[in-house]
Amino acid sequence: MQGFEWHVPADQGHWRRLRKSIPDLKDIGVDNIWIPPGCKGMDPCGIGYDIYDLYDLGEFDQKGTIATRWGSKKDLQELVRAAEDVNIGIYWDTVLNQKAGADSTENFMAVRVDPEDRNTELSPPEMIAGWVAFDFPGRGEKYSKMKYHWQHFTGVDWDESKQSYAIYKTSGHNKDWAKDVSDERGNYDYLMFANIDHSHPEVRADIFKWGEWIGTEIPIRGMRIDAAKHYSASFQKDFVAHLRNTVGADYYLVGEYWRGEVNLLLKYLKMMDYEISLFDVPLLGRFAAISRMAGGDLRKIFRGTLVEKMPNHAVTFVGNHDTQIGQSLETVIAPFFKPLAYSLILLRSQGHPCIFYGDLYGIRGGPEPQAGSSCNRKLHILTRARKLFAHGEQRDYFNRRNCIGEYWVMSTVIVTGLIHSTGFVRYGNYQHPFGLACIMSNGGSSYKRMYVGSKHTGELWTDIMEWRCETVVINSCGYGIFPVDAMSVSVWVNSLATGRHDLNRPL
Known part of the structure; x- marks a missing residue:
């Protein structure tokens, strides 16, 4: 189960909420919970993808708070222990593509690029002031001595000196976008905030170290790799291999590679030596299209999907935080079709189904809040049917x-x-x-x-x-x-x- 939705209250109480839900989730057959990014973000109310400090799990007074949006490190550890007690695993939402909320700016050379084709440079190199200095004053050097500076990033989207918004690519020796990323917009390495340079040896060493460290702080069983199409696949492959060698061979990893063409997902899996799974984005698209199509052909529901082509590597789902109404990957499935879609992922042998917190408990805010389950309060019945x-x-x-x-x-x-x-x-x-x-x-x-x-x-x-x-x-x-x-x-x-x-x- 994805254990959150976009509008969960920002009351620093979500780890406690999930812990109280553990008996119910075990009862309906949930085996693992994908929890939200639990590292300190730049905004106390941020959902966690505005990552500031990987090593702060709600322990240090940084960015105006000690706890994260979800709760304190102590609350997090108690949640994981409660899950372990009933043999429910925890999957960490791993955000490694960007950093946000830098402590200060630094001057460095960069070129402006075309937002629609990031391979096209629009200016000669110029001096900009980018928010790229991460000193982590609240944590100091506990857990890691690594500080981040301009050379550890490949791009930003704001020049403080000119108060100018644009996509700036860092200039310098060996500075460029990663080549093994999605070819959308020419090169989709840059997504947001300060874009991490995964080819830099200090960055690689620090992230590899963090991958080991997080497993010692909380006994997670796997990770969701956020924004997988936006940073180097070769780096991800090395990171996964490092986890397999240091944390465990049975560590479960699923990538968020958001493309609707199944051949691109298969290509990425091959690049990763089939060491991870992927969310079946094409299947979600099929659900949405057929649900809105009068008389849509149900016989073709699985055609061109990952669960059809490679079921052992397909995480099937009906919605998540990004597909909610008003979010960046909004994907509308007609309400009548939600129970059908969940039946198709829960009551079949192929794929690894993932249910959504918002579909089980309701959506708390946004343009279309809903008080209860989007399946007419029937989703827990389908999960029990799968189990039994x-x-x-x-x-x-x-x-x-x-x-x-x-x-x-x-x-x-x-x-x-x-x-x-x-x-x-x-x-x-x-x-x-x-x-x-x-x-x-x-x-x-x-x-x-x-x-x-x-x-x-x-x-x-x-x-x-x-x-x-x-x-x-x-x-x-x-x-x-x-x-x-x-x-x-x-x-x-x-x-x-x-x-x-x-x-x-x-x-």
Whole structure:
């Protein structure tokens, strides 16, 4: 689960909120929590991507506060211990592309570049005053003696001497944008604030040291690599290798490489020697497009996605803090489609699904706040269904444009359903024998005749989403006829299983 959304209160209490939620999250099947950037930012209310000091986790009086927006270092450590106690891992949001909130300016030579083509220089080298001096006076030399100065950066976007906003590329020996970054805008190395030069040996040494240090301060199990397309892939590869060698070979890493073309994601994974996973941005785009398209073809929902091409490296998701309304990567999925999308990532075997704090608990602010779950308060039901019933092998039958079904069975026989609907079969296992049948429609109401196994003969199956109130009887041949409402999803399981597990109990 992504454990935050953009509008979580800036009350320095979020680490405590998450700690209190740990029992509920364990109950619904959350295995790992991606927490927000916990290093000191330049703004006490900043969400953490305005990174100031990697080594300040809410311990030092810097930038007007000791605690970060999320809480103190002590609160953070207590959260991680509470998660560890119930075997929930913590993934750190790692921001290594930029620094913000410098302590003072320095004069250095730089050239202005075209914001739309950063390879095009618009001026000869000129002296500018950039905010690039990071002395960390509140921390001093505890944990690290490294201080950052102009030579440790490749660019800024503000000249204090002229009070001028532009993208300035640092001039000097071996100073240039990294070449192994996204080719958007010519070269998308520069994103914001003071852009770190990852080729500088002092920078490399300090970041590698920090990668080891953070794991000693808090026992995290992995990292999200922020803005992966904006800095050197070769540096990231070396950083990941360093973590594997020093922290552990099973350290989980997922990159935020925000491109909608799956071939670019595959190229990046190859450059990284397939040592990390990526968020499946193309799949999110498919969800958004089909949700807004009348009669969109559900059979093609996974075409051109990372989970289709390389499922073991795909982190599937339905939304995150950047895709919220009003944010930089705003991606609108029609409300009716959110439960369908979550069913497709949670109730299938491919990919590593990630649910969103804002979809589970609601959005607290912004243009369109919502008090509760964006899935009509049903997301926790789907996560419990994944934990309890979504096990075993799977076989797909996507053969109807607007109605696809999923059926998960404890059986060794696969039988195709009626021609008017599509679906896929997945088998249960010894520990989870009940199975489930899921059917969804982005058009009119429909049904599917599904084979769920002769050993289920005579069982009564009910919709755990409670959007269909009837009971389906499994016939003597192991079939049931499972209905679904228009623009909806229904998840059917043995009624004895629903009574045993109380899937609808609230968080």
